[in-house]
Amino acid sequence: MKACLDIFGPLCREGISPTHPAQERQAKRQSQQDIFELEGYEFSQVTERSKHRRTIMPKLKLTYFNMPGRAEPVRLALKINGIDFEDNRISGPEFGALRQSDALPLGSVPTLEVDGLVMTQTGAMLRYVAKLGDAGLYPEDPFEAFIVDSVIDCFNDTLATAMAPSFREPDLEKRIAMRRELAADTMAKVLKHTESLIARSGGPFLLGDRLSIADLVVACNIMGVRSGNLDGLSAEDVAAYPLINALTDAALR
Numbered sequence: 001m002k003a004c005l006d007i008f009g010p011l012c013r014e015g016i017s018p019t020h021p022a023q024e025r026q027a028k029r030q031s032q033q034d035i036f037e038l039e040g041y042e043f044s045q046v047t048e049r050s051k052h053r054r055t056i057m058p059k060l061k062l063t064y065f066n067m068p069g070r071a072e073p074v075r076l077a078l079k080i081n082g083i084d085f086e087d088n089r090i091s092g093p094e095f096g097a098l099r100q101s102d103a104l105p106l107g108s109v110p111t112l113e114v115d116g117l118v119m120t121q122t123g124a125m126l127r128y129v130a131k132l133g134d135a136g137l138y139p140e141d142p143f144e145a146f147i148v149d150s151v152i153d154c155f156n157d158t159l160a161t162a163m164a165p166s167f168r169e170p171d172l173e174k175r176i177a178m179r180r181e182l183a184a185d186t187m188a189k190v191l192k193h194t195e196s197l198i199a200r201s202g203g204p205f206l207l208g209d210r211l212s213i214a215d216l217v218v219a220c221n222i223m224g225v226r227s228g229n230l231d232g233l234s235a236e237d238v239a240a241y242p243l244i245n246a247l248t249d250a251a252l253r
Contacts, residue, residue: 057083057084057132058114058115058132059113059114059115059116060078060083060084060085060086060112060113060114061085061086061088061112061113062074062075062078062085062086062087062088062110062111062112062113062125063088063090063098063109063110063111063112063113064088064089064090064109064110064111065089065090065091065092065095065109066089066090066091068220068223068224069110069224070110070122070156070160071109071110071122072216072220073122073126073213073216073217073219073220074110074112074122074125074126074129075087076216076220076252077126077129077130077133077137077213077216078129080133080135080137080211081129081130081132081133081134081135081137082133082135083129083132083133090109095109103118104118104120105118105119105120106120108120110122110125112125112128112129114128122156123149123152123153123156126138126152126213126216126217127149127213129213130212130213135211136210136211136212137211137212137213137216138212138213139207139210139212144207147197147206147207147214148206148207148212148213148214149214151194151197151206151214151217151218152213152214152217154190154193154194155190155217155218155221156217158186158190159186159187159190159221162182162185162186162187163179163182165178166178166179166182166232172231175231175232176231176232177232178232179230179231179232179233180232183232183233183237187237191238191241191244192241194206194218194241194244195241195243195244198243198244198247199243203243203246203247204243204246204247204250205247205250205251206218206247211250211251215247215251216251218244218247218248218251219247219248219251219252222238222244222245222248223248223252225237225238226238226248
């Protein structure tokens with residue numbers, strides 16, 4: 001009770017009941033200021049230092065193979081945000097050497113090195129990079145963020161997990177058969193769901209006219225299928241989804 005009175009005392013003495021959210025925020029700020037001043041700091045100096053930290057751009061190094069793959073949405077997000085980074089494209093032997101040296105936390109790529117700290121997980125990389133810039137690639141609205149995160153997981157988790165066994169299959173005929181089954185089942189479900197979300201927003205993107213990191217993930221995956229470089233998959237497998245194709249063209253324009 002005493003702690004509450006210490007925080008809200010200035011407001012209560014003026015006859016204001018601290019129940020309105022704006023009043024509560026002001027009271028909290030006043031309490032923080034009192035604490036900093038008791039510790040010998042100027043509150044304005046503390047807040048200015050906080051602002052300064054947010055404006056210092058970290059040194060970034062993105063490591064992946066010399067191909068689009070899972071790192072391409074991260075590369076695009078960095079470029080769209082105008083953020084300088086080292087695009088470290090490695091060969092197969094270089095990847096093996098990195099694994100042997102324990103330079104890769106999970107033994108896989110891509111990784112994003114931030115001021116010397118090596119981090120993993122492409123979804124987390126995308127959100128981090130989106131928040132570093134001013135292009136609005138990650139929404140502030142919780143529900144819109146939910147849509148973005150959900151679509152990213154549909155492609156990076158659900159679809160990628162279903163696709164993974166085919167990459168390990170050495171027999172071409174078996175690999176093609178696995179991917180034909182994938183196209184008819186998991187991939188079709190993911191694409192149908194994504195198409196409906198674009199329709200709901202009015203397009204061309206998942207959030208209407210605002211490009212997001214989820215659009216970059218969708219576009220890069222669709223380009224991979226369209227390219228014909230994946231045995232057993234082709235542009236015909238995505239032809240039935242006009243909104244997804246339009247999104248892809250708009251995102252990579």
